[in-house]
Amino acid sequence: MADESEASGGGAQNPAASWPERPSTDYGFLERALGDASADAFVHVGDRFDDDMRYLTRFSGPDRDFAFVFVGDTAGGDATSTLCAPALFEAQAKREFPGDEVRMENVDDPAGERARALLDEALGGDGTVLVPQGVPHDAALYLERAGYELRSTSAVDDARAVKTESELDCLRRVQRATARGMARAETILAESTADGDELLWEGGPLSTERLRRQVNVTLAAYGVRDAGNTVIGAGPSCADLHFTGTDGIAPGETVLLDISPRGPHGYYGDLTRTFVVDGDGGWERRAYVAVEAAQNAAFDELDAGAGVAASTVHEEAAAEIAAYGFSVGEEPGFTHGTGHGVGVSLHEAPSLRADAPLEAGMVVTVEPGVYDSSQGGVRIEDLVVVTEDGYEVLAAYPTGIVPQER
Amino acid sequence: MADESEASGGGAQNPAASWPERPSTDYGFLERALGDASADAFVHVGDRFDDDMRYLTRFSGPDRDFAFVFVGDTAGGDATSTLCAPALFEAQAKREFPGDEVRMENVDDPAGERARALLDEALGGDGTVLVPQGVPHDAALYLERAGYELRSTSAVDDARAVKTESELDCLRRVQRATARGMARAETILAESTADGDELLWEGGPLSTERLRRQVNVTLAAYGVRDAGNTVIGAGPSCADLHFTGTDGIAPGETVLLDISPRGPHGYYGDLTRTFVVDGDGGWERRAYVAVEAAQNAAFDELDAGAGVAASTVHEEAAAEIAAYGFSVGEEPGFTHGTGHGVGVSLHEAPSLRADAPLEAGMVVTVEPGVYDSSQGGVRIEDLVVVTEDGYEVLAAYPTGIVPQER
Numbered sequence: 001m002a003d004e005s006e007a008s009g010g011g012a013q014n015p016a017a018s019w020p021e022r023p024s025t026d027y028g029f030l031e032r033a034l035g036d037a038s039a040d041a042f043v044h045v046g047d048r049f050d051d052d053m054r055y056l057t058r059f060s061g062p063d064r065d066f067a068f069v070f071v072g073d074t075a076g077g078d079a080t081s082t083l084c085a086p087a088l089f090e091a092q093a094k095r096e097f098p099g100d101e102v103r104m105e106n107v108d109d110p111a112g113e114r115a116r117a118l119l120d121e122a123l124g125g126d127g128t129v130l131v132p133q134g135v136p137h138d139a140a141l142y143l144e145r146a147g148y149e150l151r152s153t154s155a156v157d158d159a160r161a162v163k164t165e166s167e168l169d170c171l172r173r174v175q176r177a178t179a180r181g182m183a184r185a186e187t188i189l190a191e192s193t194a195d196g197d198e199l200l201w202e203g204g205p206l207s208t209e210r211l212r213r214q215v216n217v218t219l220a221a222y223g224v225r226d227a228g229n230t231v232i233g234a235g236p237s238c239a240d241l242h243f244t245g246t247d248g249i250a251p252g253e254t255v256l257l258d259i260s261p262r263g264p265h266g267y268y269g270d271l272t273r274t275f276v277v278d279g280d281g282g283w284e285r286r287a288y289v290a291v292e293a294a295q296n297a298a299f300d301e302l303d304a305g306a307g308v309a310a311s312t313v314h315e316e317a318a319a320e321i322a323a324y325g326f327s328v329g330e331e332p333g334f335t336h337g338t339g340h341g342v343g344v345s346l347h348e349a350p351s352l353r354a355d356a357p358l359e360a361g362m363v364v365t366v367e368p369g370v371y372d373s374s375q376g377g378v379r380i381e382d383l384v385v386v387t388e389d390g391y392e393v394l395a396a397y398p399t400g401i402v403p404q405e406r
Numbered sequence: 407m408a409d410e411s412e413a414s415g416g417g418a419q420n421p422a423a424s425w426p427e428r429p430s431t432d433y434g435f436l437e438r439a440l441g442d443a444s445a446d447a448f449v450h451v452g453d454r455f456d457d458d459m460r461y462l463t464r465f466s467g468p469d470r471d472f473a474f475v476f477v478g479d480t481a482g483g484d485a486t487s488t489l490c491a492p493a494l495f496e497a498q499a500k501r502e503f504p505g506d507e508v509r510m511e512n513v514d515d516p517a518g519e520r521a522r523a524l525l526d527e528a529l530g531g532d533g534t535v536l537v538p539q540g541v542p543h544d545a546a547l548y549l550e551r552a553g554y555e556l557r558s559t560s561a562v563d564d565a566r567a568v569k570t571e572s573e574l575d576c577l578r579r580v581q582r583a584t585a586r587g588m589a590r591a592e593t594i595l596a597e598s599t600a601d602g603d604e605l606l607w608e609g610g611p612l613s614t615e616r617l618r619r620q621v622n623v624t625l626a627a628y629g630v631r632d633a634g635n636t637v638i639g640a641g642p643s644c645a646d647l648h649f650t651g652t653d654g655i656a657p658g659e660t661v662l663l664d665i666s667p668r669g670p671h672g673y674y675g676d677l678t679r680t681f682v683v684d685g686d687g688g689w690e691r692r693a694y695v696a697v698e699a700a701q702n703a704a705f706d707e708l709d710a711g712a713g714v715a716a717s718t719v720h721e722e723a724a725a726e727i728a729a730y731g732f733s734v735g736e737e738p739g740f741t742h743g744t745g746h747g748v749g750v751s752l753h754e755a756p757s758l759r760a761d762a763p764l765e766a767g768m769v770v771t772v773e774p775g776v777y778d779s780s781q782g783g784v785r786i787e788d789l790v791v792v793t794e795d796g797y798e799v800l801a802a803y804p805t806g807i808v809p810q811e812r
Contacts, residue, residue, distance in 0.1 A: 063752055
């Protein structure tokens with residue numbers, strides 16, 4: 001693998017040369033959704049933190065609302081996609097938006113009002129408009145008061161679930177960086193030594209916060225950012241599934257690292273490993289064996305490729321956990337689902353609890369785990385893309401409960 | 407200043423010892439808002455990226471919607487604040503939420519529906535409910551269809567604008583880390599040498615992306631994260647106010663760094679400096695002198711402390727820019743406002759364009775700049791808290807167009 005970092009400076013390389021191209025968005029799914037619903041347009045409003053907006057516009061915009069308007073060809077002419085960009089963001093909007101037009105007029109109006117004005121140009125105050133169900137209430141009111149009938153659609157969720165090659169390039173790139181962050185943490189754990197009830201590293205006690213900073217430094221060196229998702233638990237806090245606090249790390253307890261940085265063009269990585277330094281081969285070994293077997297059982301289902309019901313993957317993993325004597329659905333045991341989609345959101349469709357079949361191009365985590373608040377927690381997670389005849393792990397990373405220098 | 411980093415490992419310190427306490431939220435402002443509007447309750451729904459939810463609940467939650475419900479004492483008993491937390495987040499919600507109760511029932515229902523059920527317990531399907539104007543449309547519909555009358559309120563924006571001592575501690579802490587990131591960038595620029603039309607650092611050409619990674623590595627070492635806001639422009643891209651792309655950096659051109667990481671408990675820092683390596687003392691020197699004078703003019707207004715009209719600060723800065731022969735409101739010149747509030751959002755109230763007087767405890771940026779797409783851009787920005795009789799710079803950082811090793 002090419003080294004895409006520049007952690008401590010040296011080297012004449014241009015790190016950005018490794019960035020994949022910004023993915024585009026094919027609005028064909030919106031044309032089909034309008035056709036299916038006999039609707040005239042689609043509108044969404046949101047800020048840079050709204051991932052539907054990121055997908056629809058590819059615009060990494062401001063923390064104020066902006067608007068996306070798609071008018072179907074039912075109105076006479078060709079379908080048109082428009083971004084109502086905020087003041088001061090014109091150059092960036094034009095650089096990033098793959099649609100037809102960036103509009104800058106009425107920049108002081110609320111985004112919903114700007115969307116309304118655009119609809120009026122095309123539809124004259126009459127028609128049916130699809131919106132995501134979480135569109136801001138004030139934006140919905142601007143459209144309704146102008147005479148449009150709103151209907152909610154899940155078309156954006158559905159489209160986002162299946163990735164293009166260009167999106168997969170972004171996901172592979174961020175997942176490789178995620179693996180580098182994991183390697184840093186695993187190496188630190190391998191270098192650590194037991195001292196009474198503390199783990200020492202480079203002369204000081206190792207804590208979850210100290211380890212997290214080291215991981216995040218590595219992520220930053222590879223051009224991705226931790227996005228507040230570098231979850232590291234130690235012992236009991238592993239059972240607290242989203243622990244980002246500060247705990248000392250003791251010898252013999254599970255250290256669970258769930259690293260989910262955000263990378264080029266807004267795509268997330270997601271990788272979990274669990275290690276024990278100086279373990280006594282008790283609870284955590286049994287848990288590790290069960291979780292590894294459950295992940296393999298899930299992979300076996302994915303081997304069947306497209307056409308497998310998503311829920312089958314979860315059910316097989318859960319059955320394996322149960323076969324090892326752990327509970328499913330409650331502690332001590334497997335307290336969550338086996339996986340979720342990953343894209344411009346860390347959690348998106350499909351869920352591996354869904355009945356619908358997996359499709360080629362869907363990217364999902366495979367992450368069984370078992371937890372016991374009095375002992376600790378073990379989870380192993382990889383990110384895969386479903387293919388026509390199986391699956392591809394986006395960035396392979398070794399498993400093993402005893403940390404190695406990587 | 408205590409060194410709060412652990413960039414390359416060493417040292418027995420516990421970096422997290424320097425984290426300030428998680429701020430609480432005093433819901434008195436909601437009681438007053440309910441009283442003023444003769445309303446019975448306040449509801450908001452949002453995910454971890456909704457900063458009103460972060461302020462209201464202090465819960466760093468999931469990327470799925472959760473709900474906050476505040477029922478006033480008009481319903482008979484005491485006012486109560488409740489967080490409807492998502493499945494799998496119970497421990498975290500209870501750790502973080504400063505209100506009365508975390509409720510876990512009906513976790514599979516949409517957050518708006520869970521809020522509705524809570525209101526029904528207290529109000530029995532009848533009453534007036536205040537919501538922020540951007541509440542998700544589906545949540546608003548759950549409440550309206552159950553019989554509640556919704557009215558929008560700006561009470562949360564207003565409350566957020568004035569910081570408590572505990573919030574100021576978070577802002578000071580993240581701004582100190584921001585200054586360390588700036589020092590890293592300035593040092594790299596000071597170490598760089600001109601080679602034809604390239605700037606070289608440690609044997610390779612320096613680009614905005616390469617410099618950004620170094621800044622972000624430093625931020626991570628200090629326990630804060632870049633949050634996608636490490637804006638670095640070089641020459642023409644400085645005029646593109648939110649440039650996060652990759653440009654080579656040439657000798658003699660302006661390098662504008664606007665660093666805005668997110669730190670402990672969700673608070674942002676914000677610091678901008680502009681440097682030129684091997685400048686010829688032309689456009690950029692004139693621009694720098696004008697911008698520095700404008701910032702000083704703004705500070706002179708802030709010397710009065712609480713009570714000064716926010717817009718006066720902007721007007722004085724703009725007048726100074728104009729006095730140096732640059733335009734205001736268009737290029738080449740000062741194309742944006744002088745500042746904005748900073749808290750759990752990078753941009754929040756108050757704007758320095760507002761007519762209302764500044765109040766003690768408001769935290770604002772002071773950031774005049776001038777831009778010329780054919781030349782470059784110069785901006786200098788500091789973060790200050792308004793006090794009764796003046797202001798305090800949250801973390802002082804030197805100015806100067808020629809980079810120094812820091």
